[in-house]
Amino acid sequence: MTRSRAHSVAWKAGLALWGVIGFLSSVPARAQDDIRCLTCHGKPGFEKILPSGKRLELFVDPMRLRLSIHKERKCVDCHADVTEVPHPSIPEKVNCGRCHFLGNEVGAPQLERYAEYKNSAHGKALAEGNPKAPVCQDCHGDHFILPGSDSRSQVSHRNIPQTCGECHLEIYAQYQESVHGQALAKGVKDAPVCTDCHGEHNILKPQDKTSTVNPGTIVNTCSRCHAKVVIMEKYGVKAEQVATYRESFHGIANEFGMLKAANCASCHTAHQIFPEQDPRSSVNSRNIPYTCGKCHPGANANFAKGRIHLNPKDKSAGIVYWIALGFKILTLSTLIGLLIHILLDLYRRVKNRKQAPRHDEAEVVEKSQ
Amino acid sequence: MKTMLGSGKVDDMTSQRSSGSIDRLTLWQRWEHGLMALCVLLLILSGLALAYHEQFWAQFLIRLMGGLPGRHLVHRFAAVGLLIAGLLHLTGLLFSDRHKRDFHEVVPRFSDFSQAWQGLKFSILGTGEAPQYEWFTPMQKLQYWGVLIGCLVMGISGSLLWNPVVTLNIFPKWILDFMLVLHATEAQFIFVLFILWHLYDVHVAGGNFPMNPAWLTGTMSKELFARQHAAGGGTGRSKEDE
Numbered sequence: 001m002t003r004s005r006a007h008s009v010a011w012k013a014g015l016a017l018w019g020v021i022g023f024l025s026s027v028p029a030r031a032q033d034d035i036r037c038l039t040c041h042g043k044p045g046f047e048k049i050l051p052s053g054k055r056l057e058l059f060v061d062p063m064r065l066r067l068s069i070h071k072e073r074k075c076v077d078c079h080a081d082v083t084e085v086p087h088p089s090i091p092e093k094v095n096c097g098r099c100h101f102l103g104n105e106v107g108a109p110q111l112e113r114y115a116e117y118k119n120s121a122h123g124k125a126l127a128e129g130n131p132k133a134p135v136c137q138d139c140h141g142d143h144f145i146l147p148g149s150d151s152r153s154q155v156s157h158r159n160i161p162q163t164c165g166e167c168h169l170e171i172y173a174q175y176q177e178s179v180h181g182q183a184l185a186k187g188v189k190d191a192p193v194c195t196d197c198h199g200e201h202n203i204l205k206p207q208d209k210t211s212t213v214n215p216g217t218i219v220n221t222c223s224r225c226h227a228k229v230v231i232m233e234k235y236g237v238k239a240e241q242v243a244t245y246r247e248s249f250h251g252i253a254n255e256f257g258m259l260k261a262a263n264c265a266s267c268h269t270a271h272q273i274f275p276e277q278d279p280r281s282s283v284n285s286r287n288i289p290y291t292c293g294k295c296h297p298g299a300n301a302n303f304a305k306g307r308i309h310l311n312p313k314d315k316s317a318g319i320v321y322w323i324a325l326g327f328k329i330l331t332l333s334t335l336i337g338l339l340i341h342i343l344l345d346l347y348r349r350v351k352n353r354k355q356a357p358r359h360d361e362a363e364v365v366e367k368s369q
Numbered sequence: 370m371k372t373m374l375g376s377g378k379v380d381d382m383t384s385q386r387s388s389g390s391i392d393r394l395t396l397w398q399r400w401e402h403g404l405m406a407l408c409v410l411l412l413i414l415s416g417l418a419l420a421y422h423e424q425f426w427a428q429f430l431i432r433l434m435g436g437l438p439g440r441h442l443v444h445r446f447a448a449v450g451l452l453i454a455g456l457l458h459l460t461g462l463l464f465s466d467r468h469k470r471d472f473h474e475v476v477p478r479f480s481d482f483s484q485a486w487q488g489l490k491f492s493i494l495g496t497g498e499a500p501q502y503e504w505f506t507p508m509q510k511l512q513y514w515g516v517l518i519g520c521l522v523m524g525i526s527g528s529l530l531w532n533p534v535v536t537l538n539i540f541p542k543w544i545l546d547f548m549l550v551l552h553a554t555e556a557q558f559i560f561v562l563f564i565l566w567h568l569y570d571v572h573v574a575g576g577n578f579p580m581n582p583a584w585l586t587g588t589m590s591k592e593l594f595a596r597q598h599a600a601g602g603g604t605g606r607s608k609e610d611e
Contacts, residue, residue: 255423296537299537303537306544320550327554327557342573345492352495
């Protein structure tokens with residue numbers, strides 16, 4: 001009995017040990033190594049007041065960390081300069097390039113776009129020593145980095161404007177009011193956010209010729225959505241606006257590199273875009289004299305008396321449509337008529353020559369005498 | 370000036386007729402035509418280049434003219450040239466009897482319609498008699514008036530398009546849109562007429578191949594004139610002038 005009891009206890013203890021070992025081995029290795037870091041940084045409210053008076057939050061939510069894309073990484077994988085705990089000095093800012101470089105061994109994604117940052121307006125500002133220049137974690141976050149496809153990510157489509165707005169506050173406010181910002185707030189997936197026009201890692205200043213918002217390239221940038229019937233018809237916007245612009249004097253001048261000529265943003269503004277009917281819109285008929293007057297001093301209300309993106313091939317163009325159609329019919333019928341006339345004339349001449357060589361000439365000379 | 374405008378005496382022409390050629394155009398008229406031809410050619414080239422700006426040949430032409438500003442300059446320069454040609458025409462009409470008589474000849478008459486039909490039947494279908502045309506054939510009259518009306522419409526619309534901002538200070542925008550489409554579409558119509566009608570007419574039709582020399586020499590052979598104008602034995606000038 002005693003034996004069997006002892007056997008039973010040993011069996012139970014073995015099971016328990018197996019369970020403990022099993023449990024311990026199931027805890028991510030990262031958590032085991034990070035326990036020491038989280039001893040301090042895992043305490044809510046852990047913070048430091050910087051000499052500037054600014055509060056630096058030092059609390060790291062272990063739960064959020066475990067949900068992030070870096071859940072397999074240890075604290076020191078990123079904070080590599082921390083070699084002892086507690087660390088005697090403030091650790092350096094994390095350098096994401098430690099892993100995110102071409103050919104890295106840990107398998108961190110590395111695409112060309114990461115390298116693009118260096119040539120971007122942000123990267124250049126950083127190189128020039130601008131303390132406000134954003135680095136990776138300013139946009140992507142630090143301990144809660146998620147892929148852009150995750151709606152909770154700071155760089156998800158929905159959250160991009162807010163992320164950029166952390167620094168570009170005024171523009172963010174303008175964007176939120178605009179037709180694009182309002183659409184995004186309503187959950188419209190087609191609504192453009194900052195990066196759709198400005199690019200992501202390759203953001204350049206508008207003055208840069210290769211920038212997607214340079215006067216020489218912005219028409220193509222807006223066209224990526226505005227020339228697509230499939231997208232535009234959902235929102236009652238005409239996709240032909242791009243084509244009519246390209247056919248206008250402004251569009252042709254822009255095409256030939258005369259960048260002083262008005263582009264999309266010259267009239268519609270960059271961030272304060274509103275529907276034409278909205279009194280706040282720069283292209284509202286009341287505001288047209290002011291908008292046109294920016295380039296054409298002395299512009300008056302006459303500028304608004306007629307359509308801007310006029311398509312002469314559309315019936316809604318009224319008299320312009322009819323005159324274009326009239327001349328098209330006239331020109332085509334004249335063209336066909338004259339070609340038939342030429343062919344018949346040539347046929348008659350050849351036939352006359354075959355029937356009676358030099359008959360015409362002989363007759364003419366005879367009659368004129 | 371007198372030589373350029375021609376003396377206006379019928380005798381001159383009669384003497385030339387006996388020598389085997391017909392005096393068709395005065396030196397003044399030839400300069401007028403030459404200037405007009407040059408300007409219209411430049412207007413067509415620079416205008417079509419703008420209208421078909423996305424085509425490679427149009428882009429080549431625009432580059433040739435020194436880019437878009439250069440194209441604008443060529444177009445406006447040629448427009449002024451055409452205006453000068455028009456003023457030369459008016460001056461000739463005011464100071465020369467010969468030109469006045471030519472103008473009198475170019476006025477359309479009811480007989481032009483029946484003669485044009487008769488001429489068309491004769492030349493194309495090979496039926497009926499050759500019509501007795503006068504100094505100008507009905508087709509030449511139509512071309513003259515067509516050019517005149519065309520120049521007026523293109524001139525007025527072009528002037529309004531010259532400086533759109535000034536125009537918009539006076540007229541509503543739809544007038545400008547109308548003028549632009551009118552200018553562009555009529556230009557294409559004129560282009561078709563110019564190539565398929567006028568150029569065919571003076572270089573190919575009616576025994577003109579390789580060309581009717583009158584635009585350069587001012588004269589054409591008596592035979593050619595007779596063949597084109599008075600195949601039935603007409604005299605050329607209308608009765609009241611004979």
